[in-house]
Structure formats: structure tokens, C-alpha cells
Amino acid sequence: VELFEACQQQSSDLTRRKFTYANQLFVSLSDARLYLTGSSMNGLGCRSSDADMCLVMSRNRRGDAIHILSTLQRLFRSLSYVDNPQLIRAKVPILRFREKGSDLEFDLNINNTVGIRNTFLLRSYAYADLRIRPIILVIKKWARHSQINDASKGTLSSYTLVLMVLHYLQTLNEPVLPSLQKDYPECFSPFMELDLVPEGSKHIPPYISRNQSSLGDLLLGFLKYYAIDFRWDSHVISVREARALPKNNSHLWRNKYICVEPFENNNVARAVHEKSKFETIKFQFAESYRKLEQKKDLDSILPVRTVINEESSRR
Ligand SMILES: *[C@@H]1O[C@H](CO)[C@@H](O)[C@H](O)[C@H]1NC(C)=O
Ligand SMILES: *[C@@H]1O[C@H](CO)[C@@H](O)[C@H](O)[C@H]1NC(C)=O
Ligand SMILES: *[C@@H]1O[C@H](CO)[C@@H](O)[C@H](O)[C@H]1NC(C)=O
Numbered sequence: 001v002e003l004f005e006a007c008q009q010q011s012s013d014l015t016r017r018k019f020t021y022a023n024q025l026f027v028s029l030s031d032a033r034l035y036l037t038g039s040s041m042n043g044l045g046c047r048s049s050d051a052d053m054c055l056v057m058s059r060n061r062r063g064d065a066i067h068i069l070s071t072l073q074r075l076f077r078s079l080s081y082v083d084n085p086q087l088i089r090a091k092v093p094i095l096r097f098r099e100k101g102s103d104l105e106f107d108l109n110i111n112n113t114v115g116i117r118n119t120f121l122l123r124s125y126a127y128a129d130l131r132i133r134p135i136i137l138v139i140k141k142w143a144r145h146s147q148i149n150d151a152s153k154g155t156l157s158s159y160t161l162v163l164m165v166l167h168y169l170q171t172l173n174e175p176v177l178p179s180l181q182k183d184y185p186e187c188f189s190p191f192m193e194l195d196l197v198p199e200g201s202k203h204i205p206p207y208i209s210r211n212q213s214s215l216g217d218l219l220l221g222f223l224k225y226y227a228i229d230f231r232w233d234s235h236v237i238s239v240r241e242a243r244a245l246p247k248n249n250s251h252l253w254r255n256k257y258i259c260v261e262p263f264e265n266n267n268v269a270r271a272v273h274e275k276s277k278f279e280t281i282k283f284q285f286a287e288s289y290r291k292l293e294q295k296k297d298l299d300s301i302l303p304v305r306t307v308i309n310e311e312s313s314r315r
Contacts (some may be wrong), residue, residue, distance in 0.1 A: 001134060001215070002304070002308070003134075003137070003138055003141065003298075003304055003307060003308060004133065004134035004137050004138065006308040006311060006312065007046040007047060007048075007137055007141070007307070007308065007311045008045075008046060008047070008133065008137060009039075009040065009045040009046060009047055009049065010047065013040075013045075013047055014040060014041075031057065031058045032055055032056060032057050032058065033055075033056045033058065034053055034054070034055050034056075035053065035054045035055075035056065035116050035119075036051065036052070036053055037052045037053065037054050037115045037116050037118075037119040038050070038051070038052030038107075038115070038119060039052070039158065040052065041119050041120075041123065042118075042119045042120075042122040042123040042126055043122070043123050043126035043127055043133055044122065044126050044133060044136050044137070044140075044162060046137060046140075046311060047311055047312075048103075048311055050104075050105040050106065050107055051104065051105070051106045051107070052106075052107045052109075052115070053106060053107065053108045053109070054108075054109050054110075054111070054112050054113065054115055054116055055068075055108060055109070055110050055111070056110075056111055056113060056116075056194065057110065057111060065092075065093050065109070065110040065111065066087070066089065066093050068110050069087055069093055069094070069095045069108070069110060070087055072085075072095055072108070073085045073086075073087050073095055076095070076097055080100070081099065081100050082097050082098070082099070082100065083097060083098040083099065083100045083101075084097060084098060085097040092109050092112045092115075093109065093110070094107045094108060094109045095107075095108045095109075096108075113194055116194060116197060117188070117190065117192075117197055118159075118262075120197050120198055120200065120201045121180070121181070121188055121201070122162060123201055124180050124187070124188075124201040124204050125166055125177060125180060125239075127206070128177055128178075128180065128204070128206060128207045129176055129177060129206065129207055129209060131176065131215055131218060132166075132169070132176075132177070134215055135165065135215055135218050135219060135222070136161075136162055136165050138215075138219060138298070138302070139161060139165055139219070139222065140158060140161060140162075141302060141307050142288065142301060142302045143156060143161055143284075145301075145302050145303070145307070146284040146288065146301075147280075147284075148280060148281045148284050149161060151271035152271075153277075154271055154272060154273060154274050154277040155271070155272060155277050155280070155281060156258075156269065156271070156272065156281065157268065157269075157271055159262070159268055160258070160260050160268045160269045160271075163237060163239050163260050163262065163268060164226065164237060164260065165222060166239045167237045167238070167239050167242075167244075167260075168221070168222045168225045168226070169218070170239065170242040170243070171225075171242070171243060171244065172211055172221070174209065174210045174211035175209065175211065175242070176209045176211050176213070176218070177207060177209070177242075178207055178242060179239065179240060179241060179242035180204065181239075181240050182240070182241075182242065184203075184204055186200075187200040187201060187203060187204060188200065188201075216296070216298075219292070219298075220289070220292055220293060223285055223288050223289035223292060224289050224293075226282075226285045227282070227285040227286040227288075227289040227290075228286075228289070230244065231244070232257065232258060232278075232282070234246060234247055235247060235259070236253055236259040236260070236261050237258075237259065237260045237261060238261040239261070240261060241261075245261070247259060256269070256270065256272075256273075257269075257272050257273070257275065257278035258272045258278065258281075288301040
């Protein structure tokens with residue numbers, strides 16, 4: 001809890017992300033809307049999280065996303081308060097830049113609206129039970145410390161990790177979370193108009209779980225589940241279904257080490273494509289489970305003080 005309180009995003013951090021750029025940069029685009037997405041908005045961010053943004057163009061403009069982003073890149077280079085705008089040609093291309101004189105990093109994409117829907121779906125899970133935000137923050141810090149939380153290095157993305165935690169909490173005999181997509185399909189329809197998406201999630205009442213396990217027990221249970229119980233070779237992690245699905249021979253899952261069904265049609269864990277990285281991930285789960293089980297002390301798997309100090313020195 002102490003770690004969570006020290007690292008969780010403050011409302012001032014959010015205001016900063018929302019206003020610095022949105023107002024100054026995009027006032028002139030009358031046919032576009034800017035959405036803050038990702039961990040700044042889904043309730044699972046920390047003070048040092050990057051700010052993800054999605055620019056939604058409402059009518060056809062000339063050119064594709066790369067074209068628009070490189071136009072913006074040229075514009076940003078001329079602005080005194082933007083540092084080093086870089087175009088990253090990923091599957092979803094982004095423009096990455098910093099606010100001058102700070103380490104707050106922004107990732108801007110064009111039209112990746114599925115990210116907006118996911119943000120509000122994750123936000124609903126994050127606030128469904130008081131334990132969700134602290135446990136996810138601690139698990140992200142643990143994974144970062146254990147060097148298994150970097151998709152660009154072939155390990156788990158934060159998004160994958162979050163889905164793994166939600167899945168675990170859904171699959172306990174007495175679950176801590178339900179499937180919100182199943183229970184409230186009208187709030188998460190992929191066809192819902194984009195403007196209504198942030199509203200949809202506000203109408204979901206908190207979930208009252210009969211499992212009132214402590215954060216410590218949940219953390220230990222999470223490590224154990226992926227160290228011992230989960231069958232990586234034959235099952236897919238599904239938050240939508242709130243259970244582990246048997247792998248079928250869909251090309252999404254064939255020859256993949258880790259299969260996580262996201263909200264869109266893709267394998268979220270596709271970054272893990274090397275056997276050695278997969279083995280490292282499993283090893284970290286097993287080792288940390290063993291240590292925590294033995295010592296019953298978070299410090300045995302994560303240097304809590306150091307993490308708190310790092311977080312506060314970044315702001
Ligand atoms: C963004 O989406 C709008 C409609 O949703 C479309 O008209 C426009 O061409 C898209 N732009 C890009 C760059 O994908
Ligand atoms: C409640 O959660 C804990 C994990 O913290 C788990 O071990 C236990 O089995 C759950 N209780 C039930 C009845 O499912
Ligand atoms: C395979 O399973 C996924 C869910 O894991 C499902 O969405 C898909 O329709 C299935 N495909 C086939 C061919 O059964």
C-alpha cells in the first residue's frame with residue numbers, strides 16, 4: 001500500500017498531461033479530437049508513466065498516418081516547448097516527444113481508436129475493486145525490476161501484464177473480478193460511438209467479491225498461478241471470457257509461447273517470440289513465488305525503498 005501511495009499518479013500529474021499539449025497544439029485542428037489514452041487515463045499509471053495520446057481525424061485528410069505524423073513532426077520542431085520529436089514506424093506509427101526541461105514523454109498516434117476503447121475498459125476493471133490498482137502497480141514494478149516488462153526486448157508489455165493480473169483475479173474459485181464485457185455488453189460494444197465511450201464505463205457499479213483476500217495473498221497467488229498452475233502450452237489467457245481457453249489452431253496462437261487474448265483481434269503477447277525470453281519469464285515467476293512464499297516479505301522480491309525513491313526523484 002505504501003508503494004502504491006508513493007507511486008500512483010496524482011491528479012496534478014494528469015492535469016499536466018491533459019493541458020500542456022492538448023490546448024497549445026491542437027486548437028487549430030477543428031476536424032480532429034485528441035484523446036488521452038493508456039496508463040495516464042486507465043487508472044493504472046504511475047507518476048513517471050508516459051502519456052499516450054490518440055488524434056482522431058473526423059474526416060478524410062490527405063495522406064496516411066505516417067504522412068500526418070511527419071507533418072506534425074516538422075511543426076513540433078519549430079515549437080520552443082517540445083523536445084526531440086521522433087517518428088517511430090511501428091505497427092501503429094507514433095510521434096514520440098518530450099516536454100522541454102522535464103522527463104515527461106508523449107506518444108501520439110493517429111486514429112488508433114481501439115486504444116481509446118481499451119483504455120476505458122481497463123479503467124472500469126481498475127476501479128471495480130479497491131485492490132486492483134495497488135496490486136497491478138506492485139506487479140508492474142516487480143516485473144520491471146525482474147527485467148521481464150519490456151516488449152521492445154522481447155518480454156512482456158505492460159498491457160500484457162495487466163491482462164495477466166485481471167485474468168488471474170477472474171479465475172479464482174471465488175473471483176475478485178467478473179468479466180465486465182459479459183456483464184455489461186452495452187457499455188463496451190465495439191460499435192459504440194467514440195464520444196460515448198468515456199461515459200459508458202461510468203455506469204458500472206463496483207463489484208462486490210466474496211473473496212476478501214489481502215493484497216499479500218493475492219500477490220502470492222498471482223505468482224503461484226503463473227509459476228505452477230497455468231498451462232502455457234495449451235491455453236490462452238482470456239479476460240473477455242474470464243477463463244483460460246483451450247488453444248485452437250488459429251494462426252494467432254500457433255507456435256506462440258504466450259497467448260493473451262486482448263480486446264482486439266491479435267495476440268497481445270506476440271512480443272515474446274524467443275524461447276530464451278519465455279524461459280526467463282517463467283523462471284522469474286517461479287523464483288519470486290518461491291522467495292515470497294518462504295519469506296512472506298515484499299522486499300524479498302522487490303526493493304521497495306529503492307523503487308519509491310526512484311519514482312520520487314523522477315518528478
Ligand atoms: C482516420 O479516420 C477517419 C474516419 O474515422 C478517416 O476518414 C481518415 O481517413 C482516417 N485517417 C487516417 C490517417 O487513418
Ligand atoms: C481467494 O483468493 C485467494 C488468493 O488470494 C485464493 O487463494 C483463494 O482460493 C480464493 N478463495 C476462494 C474461495 O476462491
Ligand atoms: C480460436 O479461439 C479464439 C479465442 O481464443 C476465437 O476468437 C476464434 O474464433 C477461434 N478460432 C477458431 C478457428 O476456432
